[in-house]
Amino acid sequence: MEELQELDNREKILECALNLFYQKGYDAVGVQEIVTLAGITKPTMYYYFKSKYGLLEALLHERCSKMNEQLREAAFYNGDLVYTLERYAKTLFAIAESDLRFYYLTLSLFYSARENETYKAIIPYMKEQFAIIRGIFEQAAGYLGNMNGRQEQFAVGFSGILNNYILVYFEREDTTGQLKDDRTIYSLVHQFMHGIVV
Numbered sequence: 001m002e003e004l005q006e007l008d009n010r011e012k013i014l015e016c017a018l019n020l021f022y023q024k025g026y027d028a029v030g031v032q033e034i035v036t037l038a039g040i041t042k043p044t045m046y047y048y049f050k051s052k053y054g055l056l057e058a059l060l061h062e063r064c065s066k067m068n069e070q071l072r073e074a075a076f077y078n079g080d081l082v083y084t085l086e087r088y089a090k091t092l093f094a095i096a097e098s099d100l101r102f103y104y105l106t107l108s109l110f111y112s113a114r115e116n117e118t119y120k121a122i123i124p125y126m127k128e129q130f131a132i133i134r135g136i137f138e139q140a141a142g143y144l145g146n147m148n149g150r151q152e153q154f155a156v157g158f159s160g161i162l163n164n165y166i167l168v169y170f171e172r173e174d175t176t177g178q179l180k181d182d183r184t185i186y187s188l189v190h191q192f193m194h195g196i197v198v
Helices: 002-023 030-036 042-049 052-074 079-099 100-110 116-141 151-169 182-194
Strands: none
Touching: 002 030, 002 042, 002 052, 002 100, 030 042, 042 052, 042 079, 052 079, 052 100, 052 116, 052 151, 079 100, 079 116, 079 151, 079 182, 100 116, 100 151, 151 182
């Protein structure tokens, strides 16, 4: 029973921190605000996480590790680049839709100043995520003659299309189920592969 209570406390702190970091930004949130929302004391939070930064690191480790594992599985290349890109896009869209607060938080941390501790906390996971998508193009290089060493450039372009589409999509008033729609994903991948002139 005591272990269950500890797990509940830890998860509650992580969830409250995620809400506050998402709503206000990491730097604007104080420890007192987190513990008040979680209904715990500061010593309890420090018992689990040692510091606010330790709390951020734990949140990123738990959620980003899971996210990147899902993306790694989706990036498995079986000789069909278009199919692999569609599967990767669908997985990323599902991740964003299932935990939009965390998805937005990761992007905001990534786009913070390089000297900021939040950037230092997120960058290993973002580098891992980029390596996963670059790996798709590296594996496909032998099958497509027009890459000419531009695997990184293609990975940047494709990830940019997906992330920007997600951001624009959730700015719409009506967001009923089109994000993971097969036709939308096909269209995005087709546009990436062939450009706007087809």
